[in-house]
Amino acid sequence: MSEQAVRMSEVGGVEVMTLNSISLEAPGAGQVRVRQHACGLNYIDIYHRSGLYPLPLPSGLGLEAAGVVETVGEGVTHLKVGDRVAYVSAATGAYATARVLAARELVRLPDALSFEQGAAMMLKGLTVQYLLRRTQPQGGLQAGDAVLFHAAAGGVGLMACQWAKAMGLRLIGTASTEAKCALALEHGASEMILYSQQDFAQRVRELTDGRGVKVVYDSVGASTWEGSLRSLAPLGLLVSFGNASGPVPPVALGQLAAAGSVYLTRPTLFTHLNQAGAAAAMAEDLFSMVLSGSVRIPMGQRYALADVQQAHRDMEARATTGSGVLLV
Structure with missing residues (x-):
């Protein structure tokens, strides 16, 4: 046929x-x-x-x-x-x-x-499942923990906002427009950062009283890499799972030490x-x-x-x- x-x-x-x-x-x-x-x-x-x-x-x-x-x-x-x-x-x-x-x-x-x-x-839902349930920092994730999720108004991001809320997590998201920020907030994001107008890493520090987040979930890649590292709390986890802005450049291991002995993973579904x-x-x-x-x-x-x-x-x-x- x-x-x-x-x-x-x-x-x-x-x-x-x-x-x-x-x-x-x-x-x-x-x-x-x-x-x-x-x-x-x-x-x-x-x-x-x-x-x-x-x-x-x-x-x-x-x-x-x-x-x-x-x-x-x-x-x-x-x-x-x-x-x-x-x-x-x-x-x-x-x-x-x-x-x-x-x-x-x-x-x-x-x-x-x-x-x-x-x-x-x-694809998107199972991606969120393995990210939030299976790709966690030392000690896991508990209610009240802060995480940073890039592209929070995309298909994966909007599901992640809801799933994180159901887990009691404080999801801080980034998006490129005010409308997308509003959409992510409607879906459960705790705070949103308009990254086209704000230094998102600086804003993360402000929102977490300087501590940083336990996990960054980053599907954007090249353009967010440095800021994602700067957003992590000591011993935090950077999860790089996409390259929307281009591939992440080669990583010098010293960057992970300088960021606070943080962890880095590049998982796939x-x-x-x-x-x-x-x-x-x-x-x-x-x-x-x-x-x-x-x-x-x-x-x-x-x-x-x-x-x-x-x-x-x-x-x-x-x-x-x-x-x-x-x-x-």
């Missing part, structure tokens, strides 16, 4: 993405075929398209989607035809009308969650998901937070699959808020 999928044969601008007809084979052992209803949009898709994160070419794009199991391969016992599912996969190719995937990558999507929510929440049993447990935690109302999915822009180029233009221009999706 002929399907449609976004493909690229070279890296570059949005023009390298084209909507192509493809043929899918029947699922093999341990695989399922999913009829997709919505595909998640994430900044990492731009890294893949531009070549910052190199892919073998030609390649598909997109890491997450939600839909319905259409065909089940041999040996698959935990899923059946008709199941509503969502996934995030290390293999690109989610921008498509249908897909064949390893069954272990899929989790059942609760009936109370829409396909759009499912597609928009897996898929390192966590590849641990035995982690995907199901992490998804259960995420779904529980959403279904309880502690975290709501901040749905943003919706685009047709054929409008993928415009979707990427908007993301690169920082003209989006919340979690965007491609509708199939």
Whole structure:
């Protein structure tokens, strides 16, 4: 059966993405075929398209989607035809009308969650889960602890604001406009810093009576690196998990000593998901937070699959808020 999928044969601008007809084979052992209803949009898709994160070419794009199991391969016992599912996969190719995937990558999507929510929440929501639950400083995080979260009005950031509030954390966020600061505050941030007009590291010190924060969660990269170090309390943890402004320059270990014997990590979601049993447990935690109302999915822009180029233009221009999706 002929399907449609976004493909690229070279890296570059949005023009390298084209909507192509493809043929899918029947699922093999341990695989399922999913009829997709919505595909998640994430900044990492731009890294893949531009070549910052190199892919073998030609390649598909997109890491997450939600839909319905259409065909089940041999040996698959935990899923059946008709199941509503969502996934995030290390293999690109989610921008498509249908897909064949390893069954272990899929989790059942609760009936109370829409396909759009499912597609928009897996990568960002599981990222927040591993950051706040699994990537913690010495002694862990307790209610009242202060953390700094950059890009707090983005898809990951808005979920993090809510999740941190549910944990009792004092989340100090940064954003580029007053409107984005207001949005993050509405979603649970304790304080916001307009980094385009303020020295965020200095402001963090003011807000914490000079102590600094226990953790900085930094997805911005090059432009925030120095300030993030200056925002940490002694023995704090800098979590660098993205490069929206470009990659972090090479690190001199002496910088960590000078910042107060701080810790530095560069984690990835898929390192966590590849641990035995982690995907199901992490998804259960995420779904529980959403279904309880502690975290709501901040749905943003919706685009047709054929409008993928415009979707990427908007993301690169920082003209989006919340979690965007491609509708199939």
